Amino acid sequence: MPDRLTVLSPTGHLGFTPIETGSFQVGVERRPDFLIADSGSCDIGPHPLGADEHPSPQAWQRHDLEVMLLAARRLGVPMVVGSASDTGTDRGVEQYARIIRELAHAHRLPAFRLATISAEVRPEDLLRRLEEGQRIAGLDGRPDLTVDVLKRTSRAVAVMGVEPIIRALDLGADVIVAGRSSDSALFAAPAIRAGFPEAAAYYLGKVLECASFAAEPFMGKESILGTVTHEAVTVTAMHPGQRCTPASLASHAMYERADPFFERLPGGVLDMTHCRYEQHDEKTTRVTGFAFRRDPAYRVKLEGAGRVGERALSIAGIRDPYTIRHIDQVIAWARGKVEEAWGQPGERYRLFYHVYGRDGVMGAWEPQAAITSQELCLVVEAVADRWEDAEIICALGTRNLFYARLPEVKGTAGTAALMMDEVLRGKPGYEWTVNHVIGVRDPLEFFRVTVAEVTG
């Protein structure tokens, strides 16, 4: 058994913006045992999953995969990419696998084994499980999954733990393209397979998954190098201007997570309550004291998004100070005109007025009531099942900003400035319908591992 294993992490979100190659090459020269990167994110909203589209430009995805693939094949070490093409659907996995094959051909790479791991779950399969009485429990305060919510779900994925990746490595994979994956599990899998303690392996994953966000000062897309031993995890910044410090690593534990002490993973929880952080050398921090507790039953997280309708948008400006003071009445007038024609908002349509200059960013959470600007920007957003309806509702709700009947208005030729008299077509609206967990008998239950030889 080896006494240490090193992993290079070049980016926290493969393809989102291109990897910075300088610090990556510094990392490659340290001859890591694995190159691993996560491509997934829920931050981009429910549209990419629901519509099964890739939000990142294919040119950037190709760039990042090329940077990693060429280095991995040159070093002769495995490369792992998770949550392919942001959402980790079958389309994303196939897209990344195709890019890898094209790159292998273009660079005439010696033959290697490519594993793909699918993670997509058909809503009908989940429906069958619900009908069989299986509980699909809500996360973050959500109720349990119901048939109604599932019927509104266009597409769903399961989030894999370490087991499918370990299986792919066991099958001799040199390159692994995984569907939706737990970020930490991608990095933990080879360490657990090599016999390192689960706690250290999962902590390695937790700290490496966002690459240079765990270092300081703030820089994105730079590489960091993690080393796991049987006692500790050490992390080193590869960019000449960055360092990994106790503060930068400890801060990273809370980034994007509700709780900085506990990281929920498929099959258990990583406990960071008693972590100790020590500066090891100028650019390296050493961490000990993590713990991992297995759950009594293995549970897998599910993510799903459903289509809500077509979206239309338009933009109006308000400059009259009297109109600005009465902006709520103006909006109420415009809403009223839409309701006269289309009835109350609800199933048939929805209409939103975003008032930039007042509470456009924070809505009801905005503590400052007073409007202090001399002008406001209104974005009108209409959602309806059919585009033609969304368009006409948006136009009606915008043009009536113009005709609001205020008792003392002086500018009777129009109380709003239209940036253009047109309605813009937004991407269809989607909503996160599934943020749940399901118990499984086998950690591989939702995932299919396939290995094929790629010849340049």
Add this chain to the structure above:
Amino acid sequence: MRGTRPLVDLAKTIRSKNAGVDQITFDVIFADRASYDLVRRSRALTRETVAALYRIPPDRITTFVEYEPGLAIKFTIRRDRPSGSPGERDVFGSQQYPPLFQVPIPVPE
């Protein structure tokens, strides 16, 4: 006699960001223990004061922790609706922190 200073003068980082699709988490991070302890002990930042500032019931705050290793105070708020739903104002949840800037912190003269 004691004065006050706004939180923005005492913290190194004040940020917000999605924590999953249903929650937004807030990190107030200090550069040194003295500032961290001053704010922590002032009780100016608690579940109740934050709820009042954001005009939400305190039970909408799902986590409120003092995070010693990061010299940080951290809390998490359940969203009105999942991120990116129609009517969304902040898909990444990344601009919900500025009201924290002006929270007055009592300081010794």
